[in-house]
Amino acid sequence: MTLVAFSNFIDGAFDTPTATFESIDPSTGAPWATMPAATEADVDRAVEAAHRTLHSAAWASLTATARGKLLVRLGDLVVANAGRLAELETRDTGKIIRETRAQIAYVGDYYRYYGGLADKHEGSHLPIDKADMDVTIRREPIGVVAAVVPWNSQLFLSAVKLGPALAAGCTVVLKASEDGPAPLLAFAELVHEAGFPAGSVNILTGFGHDCGRRLTSHPLVSRVAFTGGPSTARAIVRNTAENLAYTTLELGGKSPVVVFADADLDSAANAVVAGIFAASGQSCVAGSRLLVEHSIKAEFLDRLKHKAEAIKIGDPQDPATEMGPLATPRQREWIENIVAESLAKGGTLVTGGKRPDEHPHGFYYAPTIIDGEDSALPCVREELFGPVLSVLAFDTEAEALALANDTPFGLASGVFTTNLAKAHRMARDIHAGVVWVNTYRAVSPLVPFGGYGQSGLGREGGLDAIRDYTRSKSVWIRISDEPIPDPFVMR
Numbered sequence: 445m446t447l448v449a450f451s452n453f454i455d456g457a458f459d460t461p462t463a464t465f466e467s468i469d470p471s472t473g474a475p476w477a478t479m480p481a482a483t484e485a486d487v488d489r490a491v492e493a494a495h496r497t498l499h500s501a502a503w504a505s506l507t508a509t510a511r512g513k514l515l516v517r518l519g520d521l522v523v524a525n526a527g528r529l530a531e532l533e534t535r536d537t538g539k540i541i542r543e544t545r546a547q548i549a550y551v552g553d554y555y556r557y558y559g560g561l562a563d564k565h566e567g568s569h570l571p572i573d574k575a576d577m578d579v580t581i582r583r584e585p586i587g588v589v590a591a592v593v594p595w596n597s598q599l600f601l602s603a604v605k606l607g608p609a610l611a612a613g614c615t616v617v618l619k620a621s622e623d624g625p626a627p628l629l630a631f632a633e634l635v636h637e638a639g640f641p642a643g644s645v646n647i648l649t650g651f652g653h654d655c656g657r658r659l660t661s662h663p664l665v666s667r668v669a670f671t672g673g674p675s676t677a678r679a680i681v682r683n684t685a686e687n688l689a690y691t692t693l694e695l696g697g698k699s700p701v702v703v704f705a706d707a708d709l710d711s712a713a714n715a716v717v718a719g720i721f722a723a724s725g726q727s728c729v730a731g732s733r734l735l736v737e738h739s740i741k742a743e744f745l746d747r748l749k750h751k752a753e754a755i756k757i758g759d760p761q762d763p764a765t766e767m768g769p770l771a772t773p774r775q776r777e778w779i780e781n782i783v784a785e786s787l788a789k790g791g792t793l794v795t796g797g798k799r800p801d802e803h804p805h806g807f808y809y810a811p812t813i814i815d816g817e818d819s820a821l822p823c824v825r826e827e828l829f830g831p832v833l834s835v836l837a838f839d840t841e842a843e844a845l846a847l848a849n850d851t852p853f854g855l856a857s858g859v860f861t862t863n864l865a866k867a868h869r870m871a872r873d874i875h876a877g878v879v880w881v882n883t884y885r886a887v888s889p890l891v892p893f894g895g896y897g898q899s900g901l902g903r904e905g906g907l908d909a910i911r912d913y914t915r916s917k918s919v920w921i922r923i924s925d926e927p928i929p930d931p932f933v934m935r
């Protein structure tokens with residue numbers, strides 16, 4: 445079978461790669477494409493192009509309004525090409541087509557949102573406490589941005605970086621994950637078609653230890669926007685010791701979903717399924733810890749077991765499929781090891797815990813529920829990034845809250861109750877960047893997103909994200925005609 449060949453997009457052109465690697469279709473386990481493995485020299489060319497463009501007359505002459513229009517155009521192109529990009533993402537990552545189509549069509553709204561904001565983030569004029577001075581604060585683009593993303597939801601996770609970065613007037617080098625990079629390399633064609641000047645957006649893929657390391661430590665990079673795992677985040681922070689780049693980190697989670705006895709249990713069960721089995725659990729916000737009130741535990745687990753066992757597992761390109769494979773064999777082995785260890789240490793398997801017999805090829809893993817009853821079990825502590833739900837029970841609201849916060853992570857959470865006061869108390873007291881009440885896994889370009897603790901640093905989405913791609917310049921203008929008084933004291 446002929447493999448489809450992809451290229452890096454550097455300085456406005458698609459390169460002939462010097463090194464390549466094969467990309468595997470997770471639903472078959474067979475290679476289907478060759479991807480460029482960006483070398484350190486490729487990274488240098490991309491960063492130099494971004495830096496040159498940032499300081500070019502062409503970029504400087506693009507007003508914020510004009511940049512905004514380019515972003516809106518890019519959003520429109522993403523929507524128009526959502527079907528094609530979705531097929532590529534599904535092929536390269538195994539994420540089901542139902543989800544990739546819908547998610548990518550919505551990604552268009554992220555570019556439109558930041559396009560609209562491009563000429564609305566303003567500097568300020570200060571009511572300065574000195575009569576002979578006039579002080580304004582300019583907000584200037586921070587510089588060249590290195591955006592580094594993982595393999596799940598790559599178009600989405602790129603949009604929350606590229607959108608505010610370009611709106612702020614930065615130029616960007618975006619590194620797609622070495623796992624499933626096809627949709628981002630195809631997205632580069634749309635950047636080109638939208639009319640962004642050569643060098644303003646560069647997109648490449650390669651491995652973390654050389655391409656990622658060089659990019660995030662490059663002396664011409666001023667800003668790193670990273671999404672990925674906590675151990676990679678530590679490596680990135682060490683890399684940025686070289687360039688002192690301002691860095692934001694969107695990391696993993698072990699998000700609790702708290703179901704009280706007074707909840708609408710049908711709705712809660714659907715939300716729990718959405719939280720842990722959608723995207724085969726490969727979501728940073730996966731609701732991987734179910735905390736359920738003791739009095740309804742048996743009934744609720746029974747509902748979940750039936751729903752989990754009814755999930756249609758299959759070809760991710762089939763619109764009827766509800767759960768596809770995991771993205772990589774490495775991911776599946778990690779999950780299998782943690783599940784085996786958790787069962788050996790006393791966890792009770794409610795359902796799943798194995799590769800589905802009817803899918804011997806590809807990296808499939810069955811929807812799995814483990815009744816924990818011990819919050820020290822590895823499946824309760826570790827982020828699995830897979831379709832594995834751990835269940836713990838509580839008797840009181842205080843106990844539910846303590847369990848919810850019993851994790852070094854703090855990305856997302858869900859609370860299911862019909863008691864408004866209880867919902868507000870839980871929303872106030874849960875240590876997480878997002879609390880969903882009577883819903884789960886809802887996102888919007890308008891809403892900031894990010895974690896507490898080991899789940900990261902900084903926020904993406906929403907108005908304030910643009911600010912993180914700017915830095916302030918304070919301009920002091922003396923407006924007195926009198927000569928400067930005593931030169932030996934601070935003004």
Ligand SMILES: NC(=O)C1=CN([C@@H]2O[C@H](COP(=O)(O)OP(=O)(O)OC[C@H]3O[C@@H](n4cnc5c(N)ncnc54)[C@H](O)[C@@H]3O)[C@@H](O)[C@H]2O)C=CC1
Pocket residue numbers: 592593594595596601619620621622623650651652653655656657660671672673674676677679680683694695696697727728827829855900
């Ligand atoms: N908070 C959020 O918004 C999200 C967080 N994630 C997290 O991402 C993780 C899963 O994705 P993976 O691809 O396995 O993550 P990963 O951390 O292994 O890789 C992420 C990216 O970092 C690059 N990288 C690896 N080593 C590097 C280095 N030394 N220097 C620079 N770059 C390097 C990789 O090539 C890839 O592009 C999970 O922990 C998940 O929770 C995933 C999606 C969203």
Ligand SMILES: CN(C=O)/C=C(\CC(=O)O)C(=O)O
Pocket residue numbers: 596597600601723726727728729730885887893
């Ligand atoms: C990051 N996110 C919300 O802002 C949710 C995602 C993206 C991801 O995990 O990659 C999701 O649930 O898929």
